[in-house]
Amino acid sequence: MDIAIKIVAIGMITCIATLIVRPVRSDFATFIMLAGGVIILALLLNYLSSVFLSLKSIISFTGISNNLFGLLIKIVAIGYIIEFTASLCSDTGNSSLGDKILLGGKVIIMVMAMPIVTNILQIIMKLLPA
Numbered sequence: 001m002d003i004a005i006k007i008v009a010i011g012m013i014t015c016i017a018t019l020i021v022r023p024v025r026s027d028f029a030t031f032i033m034l035a036g037g038v039i040i041l042a043l044l045l046n047y048l049s050s051v052f053l054s055l056k057s058i059i060s061f062t063g064i065s066n067n068l069f070g071l072l073i074k075i076v077a078i079g080y081i082i083e084f085t086a087s088l089c090s091d092t093g094n095s096s097l098g099d100k101i102l103l104g105g106k107v108i109i110m111v112m113a114m115p116i117v118t119n120i121l122q123i124i125m126k127l128l129p130a
Contacts, residue, residue: 003047007040030092037084068116075112078105 014036022029052073059069082105089098 003043006043010036010039010043030088033091034088037088041084065119068119071112071115075109078108078112081105082108 014032017032017036018029021032055069055073059066082101086098086101086105089095089101
């Protein structure tokens with residue numbers, strides 16, 4: 001609960017600072033937004049590491065390949081980075097560029113997910129009677 005309050009406080013402070021600075025120096029407003037986002041991401045690193053530890057225990061319990069686990073982590077990371085970047089573009093008035101970034105991210109995720117889909121289909125085919 002404490003982390004949620006910190007995130008909300010940093011988000012509100014960032015938004016208010018951006019609203020105050022934007023009419024005077026719009027270029028600084030972008031840096032303020034970026035700094036607020038980076039601070040929030042830094043606060044989440046401990047929580048993300050605990051999620052990764054939990055996922056690793058699930059992976060070792062189920063016997064899923066470490067390569068697939070690494071690929072899954074990369075896909076999730078790409079999704080978050082793409083979303084963050086597209087939101088930043090939209091916040092700076094470049095929503096068209098943000099849309100292109102989102103499209104590019106979706107294509108990259110789809111391509112990277114193909115080995116996972118192939119692996120799942122192979123497992124399903126083994127389970128089906130011949």
